[in-house]
Amino acid sequence: MITFRNALLAGAVVLAIGACAQPPAPPAAQVEAAGAPAARDYAAEIVSADGAIGVPADFDRWPTLGSWATASAGEGAPVDEWHQVYVSPGGIESYLANGKFADGTVLVKDVRGFAAATLNTGHAHYPTEVAVRFVMVKDSTNARADHPLWGDGWGWALYNGTDTTTQAAPSYEEGCQACHVPATSTDYIFAEAYPVLRNGGPAATPSWANPAQ
Ligand code: HEC
Incomplete structure (x- = not known):
C-alpha cells in the first residue's frame, strides 16, 4: 500500500x-x-453577504484581551458590572506586529452582573449572567460604507443576553460611536487598558481617562 x-x-x-x-x-x-488545515476566517463565520454581524459560536474559548470592573452608576457607586473582552485567535499577534488589529479580527465584549462572596483571598466579586454582548469586526477598507452597522474601520453589533438572533443596535453611529470617540486615536478601541497589548511595556496614560474630556 x-x-x-x-x-x-x-x-x-x-x-x-x-x-x-x-x-x-x-x-x-x-x-x-x-497538509495542515487552513487558518479559520473568524469574520467570514459571522458576517453574512448583506453585512449582518452574528455572534461567534465559540468566542468564550478565545484569548481574553482583558476585563473591566465597572460601577454603572458612576464614581463612588458600587461596582456592579463585569466586562470581559475576547479577541479572535491571532488578533493579539497582529496588533503587536502592526499596532492595529488585522482585518477580519473579531472582538466580543460581554457585560455580566456581579456576585460576591467572602473567600480566603478577601471579599471576592465574580461574574454572573450575561446582560449584553458587543461584537466588532475589523475592516480597514470600509467596504460596507452604506451599511448602518459598518464604518470607521469596523463592523459593530449588539446582542441582548445570550440571544444570538436579534441584533439590537439601530446603527453604529447611534448605538456605539459616541462612546468610542474618546478612543479615536487608538482605532476606536480602548487599547491602553489591555496589558497584553503592551507587550511587556509600561502602562500608557490613556487620553480617554482624562477627566477633562
Ligand atoms: C455607553 C458608552 C458605550 C456604548 C454605547 C458602547 N460602548 Fe463599547 N465600550 C465603551 C467603553 C468605555 C469601553 C471600554 C471600557 C469598558 O468596557 O467599560 C468599551 C469597550 C468595547 C469593546 C471592547 C474593546 C475596547 O474598545 O476596549 C467592544 C468590542 C465594544 N465596546 C463594542 C461596542 C459596540 C459594538 C457598541 C455598539 C453596539 C458599543 N461598544 C457601544 C463604551 C461604550
Whole structure:
C-alpha cells in the first residue's frame, strides 16, 4: 500500500539518487504545514453577504484581551458590572506586529452582573449572567460604507443576553460611536487598558481617562 509516509520516503530516495540535479527535499516541518488545515476566517463565520454581524459560536474559548470592573452608576457607586473582552485567535499577534488589529479580527465584549462572596483571598466579586454582548469586526477598507452597522474601520453589533438572533443596535453611529470617540486615536478601541497589548511595556496614560474630556 502506498501510504503518505511511504510516498515521502520514495520521494526522498528519488531525490537522493538525483542529488546533484534536484533541489533538496523540504524539511519535515514544511511537509506537515502543507497538509495542515487552513487558518479559520473568524469574520467570514459571522458576517453574512448583506453585512449582518452574528455572534461567534465559540468566542468564550478565545484569548481574553482583558476585563473591566465597572460601577454603572458612576464614581463612588458600587461596582456592579463585569466586562470581559475576547479577541479572535491571532488578533493579539497582529496588533503587536502592526499596532492595529488585522482585518477580519473579531472582538466580543460581554457585560455580566456581579456576585460576591467572602473567600480566603478577601471579599471576592465574580461574574454572573450575561446582560449584553458587543461584537466588532475589523475592516480597514470600509467596504460596507452604506451599511448602518459598518464604518470607521469596523463592523459593530449588539446582542441582548445570550440571544444570538436579534441584533439590537439601530446603527453604529447611534448605538456605539459616541462612546468610542474618546478612543479615536487608538482605532476606536480602548487599547491602553489591555496589558497584553503592551507587550511587556509600561502602562500608557490613556487620553480617554482624562477627566477633562
Ligand atoms: C455607553 C458608552 C458605550 C456604548 C454605547 C458602547 N460602548 Fe463599547 N465600550 C465603551 C467603553 C468605555 C469601553 C471600554 C471600557 C469598558 O468596557 O467599560 C468599551 C469597550 C468595547 C469593546 C471592547 C474593546 C475596547 O474598545 O476596549 C467592544 C468590542 C465594544 N465596546 C463594542 C461596542 C459596540 C459594538 C457598541 C455598539 C453596539 C458599543 N461598544 C457601544 C463604551 C461604550
